[in-house]
Amino acid sequence: MRRREGKTKLQFLQELKNIPPQVHNRWLILGDFNLIYQAEDKNNSNLNRCLMGAFRATIDHLRLKEIKLNGCRFTWSNQQDNPTLTIIDRLLCTTEWDLLFPMCFLHSLPSLMSDHTPLLLQGELDHHHSTSFHFKNY
Template sequence: MMNASSILIWNVRGLNGTARRNSVRDVILSSSAEIVCLQETKIEHMNQRVLLLVLGSSFDKFVALLANGTRGGVLIAWKSNTCQAIATRVDTYSVSVQFSEQEGRNWWFTGVYGLQDDEEKVLFLQELRNIRSLCNGPWLLAGDFNLIYQAADKNNANLDRAMMGRFRRFLDDSEVKEIPLLGRKYTWSNERMSPTLVRLD
């Protein structure tokens, strides 16, 4: 079992504007998060200065998948005084960090941003399968998948059942379990910023 640890997971829809950076920083600073995973950062050049502007000074370590122009981008950042990372990896659609607990147990966290194109979705799911085969032990997978596995998750009848089936098979094969979202159906609406805070006990 992992130690209790707070993780903030948020599709921020871009961090290039000052107002958006300030809003994100205010939410993060008011949370008790020790690990932050931001998707769709749209940042092509991530460095310590950008990290400071977005997350404040407490989050001093990070690994990032840089955006391709205005597309994508994933950032995982953590506080080194409370979280010890022992390995990281950056793939095409995701970033992963292996964290170590004081008891000597290690676990992986993968943050993802899946793209809209069907061909890329297939490649994305294969990447996640590859990551799972290489990252042993407990695994937390989170982010913006741009995929659904059940019709109830769609707000209209335009369903891609073949892709839903692929995603469902990946979830079943990987034996991952969905962490239910309490109090609302989605973590997004009308372009408003809506972070998700996950508590692991």
């Protein structure tokens, strides 16, 4: 079962790598990736370093950066007495997207119904208005 799950995750990562470059490279990808890319993303040492490396390589290949979560450390729990906690829900963006939305923040919301933490993305467009005055004589 684990081998098939790992193969499926590697196929998913390849699909992400195959996303064609866009004319305007401003995009954001978000969701439950069900993957981690660093040991700090999990509260125990049961790690699949091969999948972690593949996820990190995909993020690097697409030149994405993570919008960091405010409010809680982990986004998923198996809800056991001694729980496994991970960050598997993520928002990743291009530098161009980040430049368009520099005042963007990711917050956690409370939930009693889900094993995932609901996430709220808030931000504003960075409007660059010219402050120079131009007088034209007609």
